[in-house]
Amino acid sequence: MKRSHLYLAISLAVSGLFIAGCNSKQDEADAAAQQQMPPATVDVMPVQFQTVPIIKEFSGRIVAYEVADIRPQITGVIDEILYREGGMVEKGQPLYRLSGENYESSQAANQAAVQQALANVETAKASYNNSVANIESRKAEFEQAIADMERMRPLVSEQAISERQYQQTETRAKTAKAAYESAIASAQQAQANIASAEAAVATAQAQLSGSQLSVDRTTVIAPISGVTERSGLTVGALVNANQAQPLVTISKISPIYVDISQSSADLLRLKHQQMQGELQGGSARVELILEDGTPYAEPGQLLLAEAKVDQDSGAVTLRAIFNNEQYMLLPGMYVKARLLQGLINNAVLLPQSALKRTPRGEAQVYIVDNEDKLQVRTVTTEGTYQGNWIVSDGLHSGDRVVIVGGANLQPEQKVITKAYQPESNPAAPAQGQGPVAPQNQSNQGPVAAPNTNAVQEQNRQGPVAPEVNNNSAATDAN
Template sequence: MAGRSSSSPSIARRFSRAVFAGATIATLALAGCSGGDGNGRGGRGRGDEGTPQVGFVVVQQSQVPIVSELNGRTSAYEVSDVRPQVSGVIRARLFTEGGMVRAGQTLYQIDPAPFQAAVAQARANLAAARANRDAARTRAQRYAPLARMEAVSQQDLTDAESAARQGDAAVQQARAALETAEINLRYTRVPAPISGRISRSLVTVGALVTANQTEAIATIQRLDPIYVDIQQSSTDLLALRRALASGGAVPASAAVRLKLQDGSDYGYAGTVQFSEVTVDPSTGTVTLRAQFPNPQGLLLPGMFVQAIFAQAIDTRAILVPEAGVSRDPRGNATVFVVGRDNRIVQRTVTADRTQGTNWVVTAGLNPGDRVVTEGTARVRPGQLVQPVPAGSSQRVAPPTGRRGG
């Protein structure tokens, strides 16, 4: 019993040493394994010596379209007011209101009876003028030999020849009067001057219309194709022309796209036709006109739309991923650039617009600069970093402790 009780403290001491040694080895092993990433993650973090590792992209100049998003309003390709050219009473309306009409189609029928009578009278006057002319010609022909024989006086011959010429003039006048009467008779059928969609009728059957009246009796609009009048500020237009003159941009012939009032995209692309040569003094804008196909008639005159198109191509722009651009408290765009000595340099850049997932930088960067796009939250200006190309995997060094720890 005495021997058994004396050996128990020795066994307990050996057990305590073994537990302490095992805990120490486990702690060292955990410390060695966590040394590859100062942030406790397998991603991009600090290097072997505590230097932050950042991912960068090498930026280069590229050709970037200068895209403008401007407000516009649709207008008809052609507009024609229908007005009568003769006075009379409307006897019939020969079209469907709001429907399509073709050029030359009869729209209204004016009472033709007075004009038919005028044509008949003009024809009778022409026949009388021809009869008088023939009689004058015959008399002049008979007087000619008699005058040579002095059977009649020379004055009588002169009068006969003059009457024959007056007869010719009377025939021409009567013929012109007949043509006028026939034209007025044709005008009793009011035709469509252009093809397109016609409005509602502003007169009814039985209404009296007059020639050259100021009020239109209907309006026709051609909607395919259709115009979009785009408003651009004179300041933006001046900046664009200066960029084109300096050689930093070249003209673009990109198609114009439309965004409708409900936010949807119009399915057809258009082209810019011309730009106004004057600035509207009330709005300070210049009007650009674009033409779009409209086969389904989706666009109607007077609709507000948003036009998206490229007026020029910037040949000196630099694209920087969005992750590499931040804003300071004043709202200025800034980027981190890796210098030659691998130290961080903060630069203020001009980035006023985006293209896809990139910022378009027009000032503040040079081709070949290494812009930090990964790990920007862990660096500050002047800090030494380990730059690697963006997207490359992190290399973790193996632990330097004893094997089996």
């Protein structure tokens, strides 16, 4: 038994040596065959530094320009609906008519109260005029009594008249004086009565105005122009003043807003790039892609960027405004928005076939050195533009980047190079074509944006949009 085990071990060892020898010979044969094979041909493109617009695509939500929830301001029953549900209404247009019998009765009563108050004023004025006339009469009597008393005083000392006659005259003077003072007091009271009657008129008129306002509010009108939704209540429904449920909602949708969320971290990164001179200011121009993939006809403008960061999402909200005369954009609709974040200096545009990704997600390209051998170069990308990668770091002037033919090759492998012809790759635009500006012209004019003639406000420090899918060209404009 032991001898058989020994034979088996020797046999396995010999077999292993034989297999190893065969593998070594196979490797040597493969290497020799590779040396005998002609070098592979690759298409290369020289590095050209340019100023490239960074255009990001992100989701946006349509928001109405103005929204008004219509609620009644009085209590009543809906008698009539005066608009077409879902249609356009103008500011001031009647929407609902409510029952108004009670308010009309109150209005009539208040009108009568105003008329009565006005009559009371006239009565008070007439009384005052009588009081004034009475004052003049009493004043004349008082003055006459004083004159008689003064005339009879020396006659008493001369005993031409009796003391009793003089006292009677003096009594008449005091009585006339009291009557005169009473007439003055009556006139003052009559004047006060006029003021009171006029105040009553003002109160009655205020009550009349209130009842008139209630009658007017039996017709509910549109406070803004816009599109109506379905009516929340029907004819015959009882409504209350300031109820929670609106009768209908009106939305003004021309113009219209698009709200966009931007990462605060991305905002800081782009601001740092701008401060360091790596990135020029963006533009306030915004373009939309509708849900069916078609572009919206008119570009919009950024209005504002909120001066706060949402604590839950860590994002800043941007708001853009668009014309919407055809009413293609509706509140609540989700769209894709394209925004020129800025212009990156000293960037290189490479077709997508030039880049590879490592398992760690790093971007790499093949460079052909002076000995026509392949070298691996790690690069930094800033998204894509018109189907090309934007490379911001890792390449040098004079580098020859492999665009086509490097998929199955290895570093240090010798190759034959030929100039890359963009026409052979329809997916990638020709180098130098499209809206990119050479570096030496970056300060001579704005860089064009996709589907536009020029990007406005090139050096303006405008809001920036969050980077979307920086490692994929699926969301970029072609």
